[in-house]
Amino acid sequence: MGQILASQFVYNWRRNVSAIAGSAIILACVLIVLFGPLVAPQNPYDLTQLNLLDSYKPPAWIEGGDPRFLLGTDGQGRDVLSSILYGTRVSALIGIAAMLMACTIGTVLGLLAGFYGGRLDAFIMRVADVQLSFPSMLIALFLMSAFGTGIDKVLIALTLVGWVVYARTVRGSTLGEIQKEYVQAARVAGLRDAKIIRRHVLPNVLTPLIVIATVQVGTFILIEASLSFLGVGVPITQPSLGLLIKNGFDVLFSGLWWTSVFPGLMIMAMVFGINLFGDFLRDELNPRLK
Amino acid sequence: MTASAMAASATTAAPAAPMLEVENLEQRFPLRSGIIDRLTFEGGRPRLVDSVVHAVNGVSFSIAKGEVLALVGESGCGKSTVAKSIARIYTPSGGRIRIDGEDVGAYGHRAMLPVRAKMQMIFQDPFASLNPRQKVRDIVAEPLLEQLERRGEARAKAKAREAAVALLERVGLNAEHAGRYPHQFSGGQRQRIGIARALSVNPGLIIADEPVSALDVSIQAQILNLMMDLRDEFGLAYLFISHDLSVVNHIADRIGVMYLGFLVETAPRDRLFSAPRHPYTRALLSAAPTIDPADRAVEIELEGEVPSALALPSGCCFRTRCPFAYDRCAAERPTLQDVGGGQSVACHLIDEPERDRP
Amino acid sequence: MDHQTAPAPLLDVRDLRTWFHTFSGTVKAVDGVSFTLAPGEVMGLVGESGGGKSVVGFSLLGLIDPPGRIEGGEILLDGEDIARASEERLRRIRGREIAMIFQDPMTSLNPVQTVGAQMDEMLRLHTDLDEAARKARCIAMLESVGISRAAERLKAYPHQFSGGMRQRVVIAIALLAAPRLIVADEPTTALDVTIQSQILRLMRRRIAQTGAAMILVTHDLAVVSEMVDKIVVLYCGKVVETGPAREVIADPSHPYTRGLVDSIPNPRDRKPRLAQIPGAVPDIRNLPSGCSFRPRCPRAQAKCAEVAPALAPTRGTLSAACHFPIVEEIAMTGGERA
Numbered sequence: 001m002g003q004i005l006a007s008q009f010v011y012n013w014r015r016n017v018s019a020i021a022g023s024a025i026i027l028a029c030v031l032i033v034l035f036g037p038l039v040a041p042q043n044p045y046d047l048t049q050l051n052l053l054d055s056y057k058p059p060a061w062i063e064g065g066d067p068r069f070l071l072g073t074d075g076q077g078r079d080v081l082s083s084i085l086y087g088t089r090v091s092a093l094i095g096i097a098a099m100l101m102a103c104t105i106g107t108v109l110g111l112l113a114g115f116y117g118g119r120l121d122a123f124i125m126r127v128a129d130v131q132l133s134f135p136s137m138l139i140a141l142f143l144m145s146a147f148g149t150g151i152d153k154v155l156i157a158l159t160l161v162g163w164v165v166y167a168r169t170v171r172g173s174t175l176g177e178i179q180k181e182y183v184q185a186a187r188v189a190g191l192r193d194a195k196i197i198r199r200h201v202l203p204n205v206l207t208p209l210i211v212i213a214t215v216q217v218g219t220f221i222l223i224e225a226s227l228s229f230l231g232v233g234v235p236i237t238q239p240s241l242g243l244l245i246k247n248g249f250d251v252l253f254s255g256l257w258w259t260s261v262f263p264g265l266m267i268m269a270m271v272f273g274i275n276l277f278g279d280f281l282r283d284e285l286n287p288r289l290k
Numbered sequence: 291m292t293a294s295a296m297a298a299s300a301t302t303a304a305p306a307a308p309m310l311e312v313e314n315l316e317q318r319f320p321l322r323s324g325i326i327d328r329l330t331f332e333g334g335r336p337r338l339v340d341s342v343v344h345a346v347n348g349v350s351f352s353i354a355k356g357e358v359l360a361l362v363g364e365s366g367c368g369k370s371t372v373a374k375s376i377a378r379i380y381t382p383s384g385g386r387i388r389i390d391g392e393d394v395g396a397y398g399h400r401a402m403l404p405v406r407a408k409m410q411m412i413f414q415d416p417f418a419s420l421n422p423r424q425k426v427r428d429i430v431a432e433p434l435l436e437q438l439e440r441r442g443e444a445r446a447k448a449k450a451r452e453a454a455v456a457l458l459e460r461v462g463l464n465a466e467h468a469g470r471y472p473h474q475f476s477g478g479q480r481q482r483i484g485i486a487r488a489l490s491v492n493p494g495l496i497i498a499d500e501p502v503s504a505l506d507v508s509i510q511a512q513i514l515n516l517m518m519d520l521r522d523e524f525g526l527a528y529l530f531i532s533h534d535l536s537v538v539n540h541i542a543d544r545i546g547v548m549y550l551g552f553l554v555e556t557a558p559r560d561r562l563f564s565a566p567r568h569p570y571t572r573a574l575l576s577a578a579p580t581i582d583p584a585d586r587a588v589e590i591e592l593e594g595e596v597p598s599a600l601a602l603p604s605g606c607c608f609r610t611r612c613p614f615a616y617d618r619c620a621a622e623r624p625t626l627q628d629v630g631g632g633q634s635v636a637c638h639l640i641d642e643p644e645r646d647r648p
Numbered sequence: 649m650d651h652q653t654a655p656a657p658l659l660d661v662r663d664l665r666t667w668f669h670t671f672s673g674t675v676k677a678v679d680g681v682s683f684t685l686a687p688g689e690v691m692g693l694v695g696e697s698g699g700g701k702s703v704v705g706f707s708l709l710g711l712i713d714p715p716g717r718i719e720g721g722e723i724l725l726d727g728e729d730i731a732r733a734s735e736e737r738l739r740r741i742r743g744r745e746i747a748m749i750f751q752d753p754m755t756s757l758n759p760v761q762t763v764g765a766q767m768d769e770m771l772r773l774h775t776d777l778d779e780a781a782r783k784a785r786c787i788a789m790l791e792s793v794g795i796s797r798a799a800e801r802l803k804a805y806p807h808q809f810s811g812g813m814r815q816r817v818v819i820a821i822a823l824l825a826a827p828r829l830i831v832a833d834e835p836t837t838a839l840d841v842t843i844q845s846q847i848l849r850l851m852r853r854r855i856a857q858t859g860a861a862m863i864l865v866t867h868d869l870a871v872v873s874e875m876v877d878k879i880v881v882l883y884c885g886k887v888v889e890t891g892p893a894r895e896v897i898a899d900p901s902h903p904y905t906r907g908l909v910d911s912i913p914n915p916r917d918r919k920p921r922l923a924q925i926p927g928a929v930p931d932i933r934n935l936p937s938g939c940s941f942r943p944r945c946p947r948a949q950a951k952c953a954e955v956a957p958a959l960a961p962t963r964g965t966l967s968a969a970c971h972f973p974i975v976e977e978i979a980m981t982g983g984e985r986a
Contacts, residue, residue, distance in 0.1 A: 008671050181419035184379045185487065189433035190406040190440075192399065203423035364840035476928045506696035507867065508925035511911035515921050533841065536870075540913030540922065563915060577845035579870035581897050581912055591849075592842045595810050 009284055019280035025273025033092045036085035041068065044078040044086055045237070051077045056251075059258050072258040074248060080259060083244055084266050090240040091267070094151065095220040098158035099213050105159060106166025107209065111197055113167065114174025125171070128164045136161040140223060144232035151234055154227060158220050165212055173205035211282045218274035225267055241267045307391035308352040309495045309527040310376065310409075316384035317346035317368070317375045317551075321600070343599050345371040347551040347607075348385070350626070353527045355494060360530040360542035361553075362574070366596055368551035369531045370414075373499045376529065377411045378402055390494060407437050410488035414500035416480035420472040426483055427468035430454035434490040450490070457486040461516060478509035485516065489524070497529045502537060514541055535578045539563060544632070547571045550607040551599060553626065557633035567635040570608045606638070614645055657684040657724075658828060658861050659708075664721035664731070666700075666707045673933035677703040677716070679885040682959075685861050687828065692872035692893060693865045695882035696908075698929045704882070705831045705865045707731070709748055710738040725829070744774040747822035751834035753814035756821075757806040763790075763817050764802030767824060774825040789820045793850055812843035816850065823854060830855065833865045848875060869912060873897045881905050884932055884940035887959055891966035901975065902968035903945045939971070947972045 013019050042049050054077035057066045065072065071080040113121040131139070140157040147153050177183060178201065186196045225242025227233035229249070234240045239247070241263045248259025321341040346368040353359045361369040375382045378394075386395050394405050410433060413419035420429055431450035438446035455465045461482040472480055481501060488496050501517070502510040518541065520526060532538050538545055539559065546556040547568065555568040566572045573590040594611045597603055603610050609619040618638050626634040639646045666678040678700045685691055693701045706712055708723060710730065723731040730741060742748070750756045758766055767786040771777055777785065783802075790798035793816040806814055815835065822830055835851065836844040852875060855862050864875055872879060872893065879896040881889040881904065889902035900906045910923035927944045930936060936943055942952040951971050962973040 011671060181413040181415055182421040184374070184377075185411065185413060185419055185484075186421075186432065187379050188377050188406065188409075188411045189487075190399075190403045190436040191432070199424075200421050204421070364842060478928055506929070507869070507908055508696060508911045509928065511922040511924035512926075514913075515924055518921065535841070536913045536915065539915045540918065573842060577842045579841075579845070579848070579868065579874050580915075581870045581873045581909065582914060582916060591845070593846070595812055595843065596840075 012284060013280065016280055018276045022273045022276030022278075022280065025269055026277055029088065029092060029270050029273065032085055032088045036089050040079075040082040040085040041070075042079040042082040044083045053077065056256050056259075058256075071262045074259045075251070080244075080262050083239065084241065084263055087239055087241040087244050087263060088266055088270070090151075090234060090238055091221050091224060091242070092217075092270070094154055094158070094224050094234070094240065095217040098155050098162060098220045098224075099216050101155060101159040102162030102216070103166050103209060103213055106163035107170050107202075107205075109163065110167040110170025111174055111201060111205070114171040115178060115193070115197055115201060121171070124167065128167050131160070131164045136223060137226060140227055141230070141232060144227060149232055149235055151238065154224055154233055157227070158223060161223070162216055162220065165216070166209060169208055169212060170205050173208060174201055177201050177204050207285055211278055211285055214274060214281055215278035218271040218278070221267060221274075222271055306355065307388075309355045309357070309390060310529065311352040311388040312372075312376065312385065313350045313388075314385035315346055315349045315372060315375060315382055315387065317371050317380060318383045319343040319345055341600050344602050345551055345599060346375065347602070349548070349551075349553045350385075351546055351553065351556060353495065353529060355527055356521065356525045358521065358528040358530055358541055358543045360532055360538040360545045361548055362532055362535060362538050362545060363548035364533060364574075364596065366550070366599065367548040368599075369548045370499050371551075372548070373411070373497045373529060373531050377409065377497050378406075379411075403436065403440050406433065407491040408493050409495045409497065410491060410493045412481075412484050412488050412496060412498040412501045415504055416477045416484065417472075417504075419484050420480055422472055424471075425468070426458070426463075426470055426472065426475075427451050427454045429472070429483060430457055430468075430486045430490055432490075433487060437491050453490060454486070457489055458483070460489070461486045461520075462512075476509075477505050478512055481505060481509075481513050482516065485513075485520070489520065492524070494525070495527045495529065497531075499531045500533070501530075503532065503534060510537070517541070535575065536580070547574065550596060550602065552607045552636065554608065554637070555633070555635045556626070558631070561631055561633050565633075567629060567633065567640065568608075568637050569612050569614055569639070573611075606636075614639055616645060658687045658689075658726065659685040660722070660724040660727075661704075661708075662722045662724070664704065664707060664723060665719040666703050666712055666716060667719045668716040670715055670933075675932050676885050676935075677932065678707060680721070681880075681882070681885070681887050682721075683880050683887065683890065685829070685863065688859050688861055689878065690855065690862045690864065690876045692876035692879045693863055693882065694867065694869060694872055694879060694908075696867055696929060698884070698932060699882040700885040701865045701867075701882050702833055703885075705748070705833050705863065708829075708831055708863070709742055709746055710735070711748075740774075743770055743827065744825045745827055746829045746831060747825070747827040749815075749818050749822050749830060749832040749835045751837050753811070753818045754806065756818055757814065759806055762803050762805055763809075767802070767821055770821055770824045785824070786820075789824055790817070792854065793817075793820045793823075794846070795820070812839055812846065815839060815843075815847055819847070819851060819854065823858060823860075826858060826860075828860055830860050830862045831865065832862060834867070835864070836871065837866070837868070844871075851875070869897060869908060881908075884930065884935055886940065887969060888941065889966065889968040889970075890959070891964075895965055900968075901962040901966045901973040902970050903947050903972075903974065904941045905968075906974060907944075939969075947974075 054066065054069065054073050055075050057069050057073040058064050059072045060067050060070050069079045073079055074083070109124050113124040139161050143157040143160065144153055183196060183200055186200050224233055224240060225245065228240050228242030229246045231246065234243055236243065244263035245260040252260050319342065321343055349372055351359065361372060363369050371380065374380050376387055382395070386393055389405055390408050392405065394402060397405065431454040434453055435446055435450040438450055443449065455468050458467055459465060463479060463482055472483065475483065502513050505513060514537065517528070521528065530538070530541055542559050544556065544558050545562045546553050547570065548554065549570050555566065555571045562571065563575065566575055569590060573592045576590055577592065590613060592611050597610055604620050605623050606619040609615040612619065624636045624638050626636045627640055628634050629640060662682050664678055664681045665676070668675040668677055681704055693704060695701045707718055710733065712718060718731050721731060722729045725745060730738065733741065764786060768782055771782040771785060786802060787798045790801060795801055795813065795816055806817070809817060832851070836847050839847060848871065864872065866872055876893045879891065879893045880887055881896070881902065883904050889896060889900060889905045896905060897909055900909055907923065907925035911925060913922060925944050930940065930943065938953040938956050942948045945952065949972060957969045957971045959967050959969045962968045963975050
């Protein structure tokens with residue numbers, strides 16, 4: 001049946017255009033993250049490669065464009081394509097790292113809350129409720145203005161924003177699992193709580209997290225872009241896509257549109273792909289829709 | 291000598307400690323609810339009331355080595371709770387539990403671990419009782435592995451897995467099945483895996499909570515036969531929880547009938563089926579459908595339904611549905627009285643048999 | 649009208665085939681099932697899980713959803729083939745002609761509507777009674793199924809009833825429009841023994857009074873033997889045996905039925921071991937050749953693997969689909985593992 005499920009997954013995937021499109025976009029992004037710097041025409045942070053004479057060149061196919069700069073250049077003469085290839089890496093890695101941190105913390109807290117119940121549960125869930133009652137942007141902005149900018153601060157902010165959804169989901173699944181007889185059987189076998197949680201509860205509450213984690217990477221990329229756009233995100237030395245948009249935004253209405261529009265399109269494509277694939281996963285993994 | 295004969299001689303001749311002795315077992319569950327639900331007004335003053343589910347209310351019985359005691363009753367009668375309190379899935383609220391002569395009432399997790407080698411459990415739902423993410427060999431090996439690790443044995447994992455494979459073969463599966471996952475098995479096969487798991491520590495007592503009620507009829511027979519074979523082979527004692535009287539009639543040496551958390555009657559099997567004394571037992575026996583029309587003897591037809599365990603009736607638990615109830619039943623709670631022949635009944639009619647007619 | 653020897657059947661199911669087209673293959677849940685039901689007759693449709701008995705029940709009401717489909721055969725209700733009826737026509741049939749009682753009353757009762765509203769809707773759809781008459785009929789019906797203070801209880805929601813009471817409400821709703829056929833799918837399986845016997849008594853009495861025919865779908869031979877006139881035994885989507893209830897249970901001629909009956913512990917004839925059918929029901933997507941019961945059958949021979957047996961008279965009033973039916977009238981004393 002495991003094999004049937006696995007092959008059914010593939011079967012459904014092959015019949016779902018948006019799932020295939022989403023997967024293709026994600027695959028492209030993964031390739032960019034892994035190999036982007038290797039194929040980039042230029043290292044945009046190596047000042048020796050920059051030439052101010054090349055500043056604000058339009059994309060290559062527009063009059064005045066330079067074939068060396070396919071998507072044009074910015075005010076420092078940086079190749080926009082190369083900036084995007086480097087920036088995508090920063091954005092995606094921040095999204096994935098923050099997701100992993102939020103997922104770990106949220107899962108642990110959710111397991112504890114669901115398994116032990118009582119005051120611990122009440123405490124964790126009230127903290128989660130408070131967290132949910134603030135807009136995530138506000139929390140991130142507050143943290144960033146209090147602790148300053150930097151990739152580590154961005155990660156902390158995103159983790160604080162993101163753990164709640166895991167904690168709630170895991171707590172709910174845990175409450176369901178600990179009622180099941182195999183958990184009782186583990187007690188009768190004499191297992192300690194920690195072992196029961198690790199060996200019996202945890203593996204059975206992970207499935208719904210796959211969907212949440214996938215979609216959250218997209219959400220985090222967007223939040224990070226917003227933070228960077230507002231100037232409280234990543235430092236200027238490691239520009240993410242959001243920071244690229246901000247940098248180009250000042251000159252956007254002077255007709256120099258390419259410096260922010262292309263990074264913007266890249267974010268859009270990446271998040272769109274993630275969400276397409278996330279929706280497919282949701283339909284596949286949700287037993288209630290079967 | 292069959293196991294039941296052994297059991298009989300054990301109870302009459304040898305003064306050996308029973309495998310399981312339960313005295314006055316009580317199990318209450320506080321009902322967790324919000325402040326608003328608990329708020330009541332008494333004499334104009336607000337008061338917070340905690341509701342408590344009285345699941346088991348002073349149940350006593352014992353099981354000799356090699357004996358099968360069945361607890362029967364309808365849903366909500368507390369029979370499964372008794373099983374799970376003894377297996378320490380719940381911590382009992384009151385009473386004593388002695389396993390192989392050892393009072394385990396105050397035992398914590400660590401002290402309980404060696405006791406778990408003497409007592410294991412088989413569960414009702416063949417689908418929920420096996421962890422879907424564990425391989426069958428690890429499922430079966432788990433209780434033994436805990437015991438081996440407790441004793442600090444070397445190669446504990448390998449030994450436990452070897453034992454698991456042998457057990458799988460004993461319960462009618464084979465060694466190839468050890469590496470598979472539970473979803474690759476049918477309900478009957480899964481129940482065999484659950485039985486192998488319980489057997490892994492070589493226990494003297496197996497608590498079986500409705501072990502066949504989720505299975506198809508033809509598979510039920512396979513599992514019941516297996517359980518009886520294992521009892522003869524290993525001298526197992528069973529605490530067998532069931533709602534199915536025909537199954538109980540087949541497997542049990544002695545039967546206890548529960549209603550609303552009370553044990554209302556207990557007797558050797560044949561005596562219970564031929565001469566039930568408690569009105570509830572009689573109603574239960576006459577309500578059970580049977581394929582043999584000759585067995586059809588409607589003695590008592592019950593109306594109404596079981597009262598809530600949140601608010602037990604005063605006096606006798608069964609009086610609200612009992613066709614013979616009279617004033618004493620509301621005033622005084624009957625206790626189990628020995629009526630001879632190994633039969634005990636908790637009913638005031640024993641004292642006043644002339645009232646025993648509708 | 650002429651008096652015929654046999655009354656015209658109310659329901660005549662011919663070669664019904666209901667299949668489910670799933671990713672992993674076609675599940676022939678019902679594959680060539682035929683039976684007839686006379687007016688007022690009570691029939692038991694028995695078998696283990698996977699036998700297809702519930703699917704037959706759902707097919708009769710046109711309640712098969714994709715990927716399931718009635719692939720072939722006829723369901724003649726008074727001569728009208730409802731297997732091919734329009735959804736519009738089926739809606740008229742459900743409730744008025746055929747009513748259904750499910751295992752879990754919560755699935756057939758709407759949790760956010762009062763019982764009264766649900767009963768009233770049934771009558772509005774299927775009768776032209778005015779409001780007062782409808783209400784009176786609902787109250788009378790609830791009382792007839794043993795629900796006291798019926799007028800008050802009409803205003804209650806399903807969750808305010810206990811399991812047994814809920815099933816009484818479901819029965820009351822099923823009987824409201826005076827259907828000619830009731831399909832009851834495991835109506836008492838979820839209930840306790842004492843409640844089960846109350847409900848069975850009630851169904852038997854009420855159905856006898858209304859003169860409706862009933863199909864009782866169940867796995868429980870004991871329940872069947874107390875309720876029905878005639879039994880149809882299903883195995884892997886096919887009828888394996890049919891006949892009058894008493895005969896089928898007392899002395900079945902198909903080895904499967906024999907095995908089923910023998911595996912029920914019998915207090916009058918207690919053996920150290922129960923008779924058991926070896927093995928398990930095969931995967932219905934991958935049935936053995938010939939007779940589906942062959943791998944588990946103690947009487948199987950070479951022919952059973954080659955030709956699927958057809959339903960034919962075996963002994964007395966029994967018919968079975970078996971090449972080597974049990975024709976001698978002695979109970980088999982099998983029981984050891986094959």
